[in-house]
Amino acid sequence: xxxxxxxxxxxxxxxxxxxxxxxxxxxxxxxxxxxxxxxxxxxxxxxxxxxxxxxxxxxxxxxxxxxxxxxxxxxxxxxxxxxxxxxxxxxxxxxxxxxxxxxxxxxxxxxxxxxxxxxxxxxxxxxxxxxxxxxxxxxxxxxxxxxxxxxxxxxxxxxxxxxxxxxxxxxxxxxxxxxxxxxxxxxxxxxxxxxxxxxxxxxxxxxxxxxxxxxxxxxxxxxxxxxxxxxxxxxxxxxxxxxxxxxxxxxxxxxxxxxxxxxxxxxxxxxxxxxxxxxxxxxxxxxxxxxxxxxxxxxxxxxxxxxxxxxxxxxxxxxxxxxxxxxxxxxxxxxxxxxxxxxxxxxxxxxxxxxxxxxxxxxxxxxxxxxxxxxxxxxxxxxxxxxxxxxxxxxxxxxxxxxxxxxxxxxxxxxxxxxxxxxxxxxxxxxxxxxxxxxxxxxxxxxxxxxxxxxxxxxxxxxxxxxxxxxxxxxxxxxxxxxxxxxxxxxxxxxxxxxxxxxxxxxxxxxxxxxxxxxxxxxxxxxxxxxxxxxxxxxxxxxxxxxxxxxxxxxxxxxxxxxxxxxxxxxxxxxxxxxxxxxxxxxxxxxxxxxxxxxxxxxxxxxxxxxxxxxx
Numbered sequence: 001x002x003x004x005x006x007x008x009x010x011x012x013x014x015x016x017x018x019x020x021x022x023x024x025x026x027x028x029x030x031x032x033x034x035x036x037x038x039x040x041x042x043x044x045x046x047x048x049x050x051x052x053x054x055x056x057x058x059x060x061x062x063x064x065x066x067x068x069x070x071x072x073x074x075x076x077x078x079x080x081x082x083x084x085x086x087x088x089x090x091x092x093x094x095x096x097x098x099x100x101x102x103x104x105x106x107x108x109x110x111x112x113x114x115x116x117x118x119x120x121x122x123x124x125x126x127x128x129x130x131x132x133x134x135x136x137x138x139x140x141x142x143x144x145x146x147x148x149x150x151x152x153x154x155x156x157x158x159x160x161x162x163x164x165x166x167x168x169x170x171x172x173x174x175x176x177x178x179x180x181x182x183x184x185x186x187x188x189x190x191x192x193x194x195x196x197x198x199x200x201x202x203x204x205x206x207x208x209x210x211x212x213x214x215x216x217x218x219x220x221x222x223x224x225x226x227x228x229x230x231x232x233x234x235x236x237x238x239x240x241x242x243x244x245x246x247x248x249x250x251x252x253x254x255x256x257x258x259x260x261x262x263x264x265x266x267x268x269x270x271x272x273x274x275x276x277x278x279x280x281x282x283x284x285x286x287x288x289x290x291x292x293x294x295x296x297x298x299x300x301x302x303x304x305x306x307x308x309x310x311x312x313x314x315x316x317x318x319x320x321x322x323x324x325x326x327x328x329x330x331x332x333x334x335x336x337x338x339x340x341x342x343x344x345x346x347x348x349x350x351x352x353x354x355x356x357x358x359x360x361x362x363x364x365x366x367x368x369x370x371x372x373x374x375x376x377x378x379x380x381x382x383x384x385x386x387x388x389x390x391x392x393x394x395x396x397x398x399x400x401x402x403x404x405x406x407x408x409x410x411x412x413x414x415x416x417x418x419x420x421x422x423x424x425x426x427x428x429x430x431x432x433x434x435x436x437x438x439x440x441x442x443x444x445x446x447x448x449x450x451x452x453x454x455x456x457x458x459x460x461x462x463x464x465x466x467x468x469x470x471x472x473x474x475x476x477x478x479x480x481x482x483x484x485x486x487x488x489x490x491x492x493x494x495x496x497x498x499x500x501x502x503x504x505x506x507x508x509x510x511x512x513x514x515x516x517x518x519x520x521x522x523x524x525x526x527x528x529x530x531x532x533x534x535x536x537x538x539x540x541x542x543x544x545x546x547x548x549x550x551x552x553x554x555x556x557x558x559x560x561x562x563x564x565x566x567x568x569x570x571x572x573x574x575x576x577x578x579x580x581x582x583x584x585x586x587x588x589x590x591x592x593x594x595x596x597x598x599x600x601x602x603x604x605x606x607x608x609x610x611x612x613x614x615x616x
Contacts, residue, residue: 066374068303071355073370077295078251080362080418082284086246086263088235090284093249095362098421098580099270103237103245103262104590105230106573109452109543110184112550115154115162118184119172120456121229122151125183128224132217138210142181144203149182158475162454162541165471166464169454187225190218230588240547241558243435243571243593249275249418250284251364257283258364260416261404266571266593272416278404303353303372311349361581362419384413421586424578430458430589431542431573435506435564436600444506444520444564445602450572451502451541464541465501469527476531494608499525503602504540506559520564522557544571544591568596 054060083102084090093102109117116122126149133139153173154160163169176182189197199218205211225231237247244266250259259281262274310324326345331338359365367384374380386397390411401412432450448461499505506520522545524537540546548555563569576590 066376066378068353068372069375070300070373071303071370072298072300073355073357073367074296074298075357075365075367076253077297077359077363077365078253079360080249080251080260080364082250082257084248084250084284085235085237086239086248088237090250091234093362095360095419096580096582096584097419098578098586099362099419100268100421100424100576100590101230101578101586101588103247103265103270104576105232105588106236106238106590107231108229108589110188112452112541112543112546113162113539114159115454116151116182116184117452117454118456119151119176119454122182122184123176123180125187125221125225126181127183129181129183129186129217129221132221136213136217138213138217141203141205141210141214145186146178146181148202149185150178151176151180151182153177156475158472158536161468161471165468166453166459172455183221187221190222191225228587230586238591240544242560242563243544243569243591244563245591248278248281248284253364253366259283260364260401266591268590268592270418270420272399272401272418275401275416275418276404277401277412277414279409280405299357301355301357303355305350306352306354308345308349310345312346359415359417361417363417364414365417366414386411386413421578421580424576427575427577428458429572429574430456431544431571432458432461433542433544433571434568434596434600435559435571436568436596436598437564437566438600438602438604440601441604443508444559445600446504446506446522446540446545447600448502448504448540448542448545452543461502461541462500469501469529472527472532473529476529490612491609492612494610496606497603497608498528499602499604501525501527501538502541504538504545506564508561509558518561520559520561522559542573544573565595567598568600570594570596 079095080093082090083093085103108121110122111117129145130139130142133142133145151173153170154163156164163173186199189201190199198215199221200211200214203214205214237245239246242264244264246261246263246265248259248261250257252258259278260275261278261281262270262276265274308324310326312326324345326342329338329342331342355370369384370382372380372382386395386400388395388411389408390403391406391408392411395411397411397413399415401414401416403409403412429450430452432448434447434449436445436447438445450458451461451464453459453464503525505523505525507523508518509521511517511519522540524539526535527538528535539549545557547557549557571591571593573589573591575587577585577587579585
């Protein structure tokens with residue numbers, strides 16, 4: 001190589017002779033033409049140019065930043081062992097059952113307003129019982145069961161309006177009457193809590209052998225129904241006054257019982273954020289069958305750098321073939337979530353390493369510490385992040401449990417992995433209730449958008465209200481609208497406007513013992529029909545709004561005022577179906593609560609002066 005191309009003193013050439021900027025954190029191509037294509041390529045043909053760019057970007061500066069090459073983690077894992085609905089008794093928790101199916105299960109509404117409901121389920125159980133009788137050689141007793149547990153077509157009167165007002169319900173009753181066994185009544189009789197009900201009760205049997213066979217089939221029918229539908233055996237976790245579920249689970253940890261409570265669950269999927277650690281809860285008591293000890297685990301790993309789509313490369317000349325374009329994200333100045341995400345992706349992307357640790361479902365895990373060895377051979381003992389006072393706002397934590405109460409207590413850094421379900425299949429809503437605020441009337445309305453039909457399917461609440469009102473008018477012989485009198489004046493007095501029957505009022509009342517706290521009490525509008533001497537109050541048709549109306553003396557029903565925000569809420573009830581980890585299918589009746597769509601106006605008003613329309 002010729003001497004003119006050899007640089008004998010590289011430092012003298014690279015080192016500037018006068019003070020200047022020697023480092024840049026951003027390099028941009030400078031186009032010399034109107035086209036940007038070549039400038040954006042950042043072509044490199046000179047090794048010295050590349051070394052200079054590395055020096056300019058600060059890659060030759062040592063930061064003594066070690067790279068983790070080995071990690072050993074020590075943690076304690078404990079399975080969830082107990083479950084208790086609010087106000088109920090504790091019971092053993094089976095990890096094989098999805099927790100949503102355990103918590104959300106509600107009893108099937110077999111009757112309402114004195115009328116049978118869920119004719120589809122009743123007929124399904126009746127068909128199953130007929131098949132069981134035929135398979136056991138007891139088909140001769142089918143006629144007796146059909147007569148004892150029979151479907152009766154309701155008579156056309158005011159009490160049977162929920163059925164007689166709807167053509168489809170009457171047709172369903174007519175099709176089942178005299179042809180099918182009411183399996184629902186048979187199941188309710190066999191599953192009764194009092195006495196020892198048997199399937200042969202009230203059936204004339206030919207021999208003691210047949211009687212014993214019928215009783216055995218009755219037990220099999222109850223077991224079959226339990227395998228198809230999950231029905232709460234005791235107190236359900238549903239709180240009607242809050243329109244939410246409330247329950248608690250516990251684990252045996254460090255010789256004591258640790259209680260995890262979920263007081264406000266209604267969004268349809270359980271995860272760690274639904275639970276809080278309640279240090280003031282003493283526990284559920286001993287269940288000797290399920291008291292597993294803590295399982296200390298120590299494992300070794302090789303940390304792996306975390307990578308994600310759109311992660312910027314730390315080397316300037318590398319090509320980032322990623323799908324996420326951070327430059328195309330345009331957050332507003334108040335959108336902190338997007339700003340934090342961009343800052344994490346662009347600034348701290350290469351600061352995270354992954355140490356995989358597989359945990360079984362239904363486990364509470366707590367990291368005691370982790371020994372990390374870096375590329376310099378140094379070893380560090382790291383504690384779990386987020387330790388300190390639970391009320392400290394600057395404490396860094398993620399996926400940790402909050403501690404109930406305002407007392408300055410130690411933060412809970414445990415990781416909860418509840419036995420949740422995969423995405424479940426949700427049927428069409430059997431009930432759909434919208435609780436909305438009406439500021440003009442100063443009250444809350446519960447609009448029954450979908451009501452449960454007697455056939456087991458959801459029915460439009462507005463259509464059912466119109467059909468029921470027409471049925472009562474036809475029964476009393478009243479016209480569609482009352483005939484207006486011939487007023488000479490241009491105005492008239494109206495005592496009250498009408499509201500559709502599927503709008504159920506909730507009026508604000510004071511909480512007993514408080515002059516300021518308010519709660520919402522269920523009320524009833526009167527069904528005013530011309531010629532009706534005694535207007536009857538309109539009752540809600542959905543089970544969500546009927547607590548205190550079925551199964552005993554009529555009781556008042558209240559909803560907490562704070563549960564209905566200005567946007568309102570929407571509460572739906574439907575059948576859910578999912579499969580557990582062992583492949584077993586689970587079906588249950590559950591409730592979801594969502595945010596509403598704002599305020600509504602019912603148009604309810606009193607003592608109005610209205611213009612009289614003159615007819616020619």
